[in-house]
Amino acid sequence: MLNFNYSIPTKIFFGKGQIEVLGKQIKEYSSKVLLTYGGGSIKRNGVYDDVVRVLKSEGIEFYELGGIDPNPRIDSVREGIKICREEGIDFILAVGGGSTIDCSKVIAAGYYYDGDPWDLVIDKAKIEKSLPIGAVLTLAATGSEMDSGAVITNMETKQKLGVGHPSMAPKFSILDPTYTFTVPKSQTAAGVADIMSHTFENYFTLNDGAYLQNRLAEAVLKTCINYGKLAIDKPENYEARANIMWASSLAINGLLSYGKKPVWSVHAMEHELSAHYDITHGVGLAILTPHWMEYVLDDERVDKFVEYGVNVWEIDKDKGKYAIAHEAIDKTKEFFISLGIPMSLREVGIGEENLEKMARAAIYHKGGTVGNFKPLIYEDVLEIYKAAL
Ligand code: NZQ
Numbered sequence: 337m338l339n340f341n342y343s344i345p346t347k348i349f350f351g352k353g354q355i356e357v358l359g360k361q362i363k364e365y366s367s368k369v370l371l372t373y374g375g376g377s378i379k380r381n382g383v384y385d386d387v388v389r390v391l392k393s394e395g396i397e398f399y400e401l402g403g404i405d406p407n408p409r410i411d412s413v414r415e416g417i418k419i420c421r422e423e424g425i426d427f428i429l430a431v432g433g434g435s436t437i438d439c440s441k442v443i444a445a446g447y448y449y450d451g452d453p454w455d456l457v458i459d460k461a462k463i464e465k466s467l468p469i470g471a472v473l474t475l476a477a478t479g480s481e482m483d484s485g486a487v488i489t490n491m492e493t494k495q496k497l498g499v500g501h502p503s504m505a506p507k508f509s510i511l512d513p514t515y516t517f518t519v520p521k522s523q524t525a526a527g528v529a530d531i532m533s534h535t536f537e538n539y540f541t542l543n544d545g546a547y548l549q550n551r552l553a554e555a556v557l558k559t560c561i562n563y564g565k566l567a568i569d570k571p572e573n574y575e576a577r578a579n580i581m582w583a584s585s586l587a588i589n590g591l592l593s594y595g596k597k598p599v600w601s602v603h604a605m606e607h608e609l610s611a612h613y614d615i616t617h618g619v620g621l622a623i624l625t626p627h628w629m630e631y632v633l634d635d636e637r638v639d640k641f642v643e644y645g646v647n648v649w650e651i652d653k654d655k656g657k658y659a660i661a662h663e664a665i666d667k668t669k670e671f672f673i674s675l676g677i678p679m680s681l682r683e684v685g686i687g688e689e690n691l692e693k694m695a696r697a698a699i700y701h702k703g704g705t706v707g708n709f710k711p712l713i714y715e716d717v718l719e720i721y722k723a724a725l
């Protein structure tokens with residue numbers, strides 16, 4: 337196990353009714369807030385009313401930035417920074433899923449930067465500090481509620497890039513599972529796939545000596561498998577929504593990667609799909625994952641797949657190594673299918689036309705190779721895209 341410094345600074349308020357702490361938490365930082373949200377789901381399901389009621393009852397002045405798109409755009413970031421500067425706002429309250437929270441994080445960092453905020457996305461070294469942000473999570477998926485990263489899309493340059501800085505981590509996040517009852521089946525499924533993918537990215541490393549972290553990762557995966565379908569079939573099942581919501585935060589908040597050095601691969605390949613075709617992040621991950629697994633499976637890596645198959649899918653450990661590995665990969669794919677996720681690129685409107693361009697971009701954005709479980713070069717990424725067609 338490698339050395340690490342544990343630091344997960346976000347306070348979590350988990351459970352039904354936790355919105356009541358919102359006012360007090362914000363007041364530790366500010367009384368003038370930018371309230372950010374997406375396309376309007378929070379207005380339809382009552383979350384907006386809850387938030388506004390609490391803000392008003394605490395006398396907190398607020399301005400709004402709505403309409404933040406899934407795969408949030410740099411244009412929304414620019415708009416948010418402008419409002420904050422014009423109105424003298426010093427706190428951002430993100431109410432929504434990963435897109436709203438990510439956009440808010442970059443508004444927070446961009447507030448202190450003189451140039452165009454896209455510069456920060458390209459070069460995070462330019463980020464020095466950020467406005468404080470808080471989040472009310474409405475979709476369990478990205479873990480943005482408890483990490484310091486954000487992913488922003490530039491439609492003009494067709495780039496979707498990750499950026500992160502410790503100051504961008506939310507000061508607090510409110511996780512009320514009942515706020516996710518209205519998440520549509522397709523987004524619930526994509527969210528579960530995203531949580532599993534974060535876990536895979538942290539789990540699939542070689543000879544890491546991080547036994548504990550790997551068992552924690554398996555627990556997160558088993559939680560997704562146990563509750564994913566239930567949350568889709570019974571959207572108001574509190575236990576399912578609660579377990580998935582907490583899994584979303586734990587998959588990416590550092591717990592699973594401390595002491596290891598995972599370099600992510602499927603995410604790098606997926607971000608190119610979303611950048612070029614604006615598809616749902618979790619769907620792209622689910623399509624690519626089984627193909628990535630089959631592609632990297634070899635003698636050096638088979639034991640890790642055996643660990644995954646036996647511990648997560650409870651496959652008979654006396655079967656041959658490769659039999660276990662292939663069965664585990666098949667089960668992963670079948671699970672995504674059971675959630676109703678389309679499992680080929682063509683089904684989400686992606687043909688052969690841009691595969692080479694996207695493979696080149698994935699390699700370029702990752703500085704030469706993608707991932708480190710098995711470092712992938714251009715030809716590898718292209719093969720995986722082709723297999724996923
Ligand atoms: O926009 P609204 O109207 O709110 O509707 C959203 C949106 O259409 C809807 N939704 C959210 N909560 C809902 C709801 N509908 C009904 N009831 C609710 N309670 O769901 C749709 C998707 O929302 P979005 O925020 O885009 O989804 P998600 O949370 O999956 O975020 C995806 C983005 O996060 C990035 C992805 O790349 C993508 O851009 N990621 C961020 C990460 C991070 N910050 O650490 C890591 C991830 O790997 C990921 O890359």
Ligand code: ZN
Binds near residue numbers: 478530
């Ligand atoms: Zn993800």
